[in-house]
Amino acid sequence: MSKVIDRLGEAAIDPAAWPAIMDDICRAVGASAAILLQSDVRTPDVPRTPSIDEALQLYFKHDWHLRDPRAAGFPQMMSGEIVTDHDMLTPEQIRSDPMYNEVLYPFGFQWFAGVGFWAESAAWALTLQRTGRVGSFEARDKRLLARLAPRLTETATLATAVGRVALTSMTNVLNQVQQPALVLNRRGMVLSTNAAADAGFDDDIRISNRRLMVRDKSALAKLDQLVA
Incomplete structure (x- = not known):
């Protein structure tokens, strides 16, 4: 052992x-x-x-x-x-x-x-x-x-932290080529975003209380299905 x-x-x-x-x-x-x-x-x-x-x-x-x-x-x-x-x-x-x-x-x-x-x-x-x-x-x-x-x-706990660093590294790389990216956990909570994503949020697509909010109801339903 x-x-x-x-x-x-x-x-x-x-x-x-x-x-x-x-x-x-x-x-x-x-x-x-x-x-x-x-x-x-x-x-x-x-x-x-x-x-x-x-x-x-x-x-x-x-x-x-x-x-x-x-x-x-x-x-x-x-x-x-x-x-x-x-x-x-x-x-x-x-x-x-x-x-x-x-x-x-x-x-x-x-x-x-x-x-x-x-x-x-x-x-x-x-x-x-x-x-x-x-x-x-x-x-x-x-x-x-x-x-x-x-x-x-x-x-x-260490594996979770390592995985989070890996995900953050991925979003940072995407930011270098101006691709918006964010990481959600299995419950749909936003773990991280890159600067390109932050710059694109507005009243139609935004983050509120660590949730990705989408004004369009059809798109929101599809997002909920994806998280589920």
């Missing part, structure tokens, strides 16, 4: 490093697969190890991400706890739950552990899966995973 922690800085610079690092985390704790999930945004392109790719496609195709009983453990994860199946569900609930039976068991997965961390204000979790043969995550596994949480927060 110490070697894995030392590698986390790679992901701050290159997000493509996450799957390989997650593979190393799996080996350190006897897991078979790992996924990175955000608390309020679930999309099929989430970072994961190749070992769970097929199961994850089924998970999103049939909207199990909206009905996953383990999501109830997110508040505990974000408070610093390492959460497992046993912290949220009884053995009978685990055996009978449709998501376990239709998504996890057919691919050999059974046991779960989640590590919460922050990327600035966004809540994320590293979720790990073990096979039934290996057995559930125990107290010693939780202690090992607890070492990861603060480093994951450091890495994700």
